[in-house]
Amino acid sequence: MASAMASPRPARKKLVKRAPPDRSQRLRRSVQLLFLALNVWIGVQFYLFVRYYETGGRTVFASRPAGVEGWLPIAALMNLKVLLLTGVLPVLHAAGLFLLFAFVAISWIFRKAFCGWLCPVGTLSEYLWRLGRRMVGRNFRLPRAADIPMRGLKYILMGLFLFAVVAMPVAAIRDFLDGPFGIIDDVKMLNFFRFLGLAGIGVVALLVIASLFVQNFWCRYLCPYGALLGGISSASLLAIRRDAGLCIDCARCARACPAALPVDRLVTIRSAECTGCMECVAACPAEGALFLSAPRRKRVPAWAVAAGVAVLFLGVCGYARWTGHWNTNLPSRTYFELIPHANEFQHP
Numbered sequence: 103m104a105s106a107m108a109s110p111r112p113a114r115k116k117l118v119k120r121a122p123p124d125r126s127q128r129l130r131r132s133v134q135l136l137f138l139a140l141n142v143w144i145g146v147q148f149y150l151f152v153r154y155y156e157t158g159g160r161t162v163f164a165s166r167p168a169g170v171e172g173w174l175p176i177a178a179l180m181n182l183k184v185l186l187l188t189g190v191l192p193v194l195h196a197a198g199l200f201l202l203f204a205f206v207a208i209s210w211i212f213r214k215a216f217c218g219w220l221c222p223v224g225t226l227s228e229y230l231w232r233l234g235r236r237m238v239g240r241n242f243r244l245p246r247a248a249d250i251p252m253r254g255l256k257y258i259l260m261g262l263f264l265f266a267v268v269a270m271p272v273a274a275i276r277d278f279l280d281g282p283f284g285i286i287d288d289v290k291m292l293n294f295f296r297f298l299g300l301a302g303i304g305v306v307a308l309l310v311i312a313s314l315f316v317q318n319f320w321c322r323y324l325c326p327y328g329a330l331l332g333g334i335s336s337a338s339l340l341a342i343r344r345d346a347g348l349c350i351d352c353a354r355c356a357r358a359c360p361a362a363l364p365v366d367r368l369v370t371i372r373s374a375e376c377t378g379c380m381e382c383v384a385a386c387p388a389e390g391a392l393f394l395s396a397p398r399r400k401r402v403p404a405w406a407v408a409a410g411v412a413v414l415f416l417g418v419c420g421y422a423r424w425t426g427h428w429n430t431n432l433p434s435r436t437y438f439e440l441i442p443h444a445n446e447f448q449h450p
C-alpha cells in the first residue's frame with residue numbers, strides 16, 4: 103500500500119533573479135599565474151646563484167633571491183620560536199619568517215586564500231585536475247572511508263613538524279640555523295630536487311598521476327603547510343554564506359567546489375578545507391544566494407580578496423625590505439666555501 107503511494111516531490115524553488123556573469127575565476131587565475139611566474143623567476147635566479155658558487159665563479163653571477171625562503175617553512179617556524187622566546191629577529195633567513203607572517207595573515211583574514219590564490223603547488227595541482235577532467239571527462243573522489251582518514255595525514259605531518267620545532271631548545275635551533283647546514287638549507291633543498299633518485303622520481307610521478315584524477319590530491323591529503331594554514335583559517339573573519347531563501351537547491355556550488363564541501367547543504371562554510379577560491383560563488387546561478395561574507399553579512403567581492411592578498415603580501419615583504427631584514431648578507435667567501443660541498447653536510 104505504502105509503496106503504491108508516491109512520496110510528494112519537494113516543490114522546485116523558483117529562481118528569483120539570475121546572477122550576472124562572474125569574473126572572479128578569471129581574476130583568481132591571473133593572480134595564481136602571476137605568483138607562479140614570480141616563483142619560476144626566483145627558481146631560475148637561485149639556480150644561477152648556486153651554479154656561480156659551485157663552479158668557483160666561472161658562470162654568470164646572480165644574487166641570492168631572498169624569496170626562496172618561502173619554500174623553507176620549517177626554518178621559518180624555527181626562527182619564529184627564537185623570535186617569540188628571545189625577542190630577537192634572526193639575522194639569517196629572516197625573509198622566510200616574514201613570508202610566513204604574510205601567509206598566516208592572508209589565511210586568517212581571507213580563509214585559506216594562500217592555497218587558493220597564491221601557492222604555486224596549488225596552482226599546478228589545479229591545472230593537473232583540469233587536464234585530467236579533459237582527458238577522461240571527469241575527476242574522481244575517493245570513497246568516504248578512505249577520504250576521511252587520508253585527510254588526516256596532512257595534520258599528522260604538520261603535528262610532527264610542529265613537535266620537532268617545539269621540542270628543540272632555542273640554543274639548538276640557533277646552532278642548527280647558523281651552522282653550515284642551516285646557512286645553505288635552501289641549496290640542500292634545490293639539490294634534493296636536482297638529484298632526485300629513482301625512488302623520488304617514482305613518488306613525484308605517482309603524485310602527478312593521482313593529481314590528474316583526484317582534485318588537489320597533494321593539498322587535500324598531504325600538504326602540512328596547507329594543514330597549518332587551514333587551522334588558522336578556521337578562525338577567519340570571512341566565510342562562504344548561503345542564503346537559503348534565494349537558493350534554488352541546484353547543488354551546482356557543491357559540484358564546483360574543489361574541496362568537495364557540501365556547500366548546498368550548509369548555511370555557512372567555515373571548514374579548514376575551504377580555500378576561499380570562490381568557485382562555488384562563480385557557479386551559483388541565483389543572484390545573492392551564495393557569497394563570501396564578512397562579519398554582519400557584508401559581501402566581499404573577489405577583487406577585494408585579490409587586493410587584500412596583494413596588500414598583505416607586498417606590505418609585509420616591503421616592510422622587511424625597508425627595515426633591512428629581507429636579505430641575508432653573508433660574504434661571498436662563505437658561499438664559495440659551503441656550496442660546492444653542500445652534499446657533505448648532513449641534517450643534524
Ligand code: SF4
Pocket residue numbers: 342358359360361362363365371375376377378379380381382383
Ligand atoms: S566552499 Fe567555495 S570557496 Fe570554499 S573551497 Fe569550496 S568552492 Fe572554494
Ligand code: SF4
Pocket residue numbers: 344348349350351352353354355356365366385386387388391392
Ligand atoms: S549553486 Fe548552491 S547556493 Fe546557488 S542556488 Fe544552487 S544550491 Fe543554492
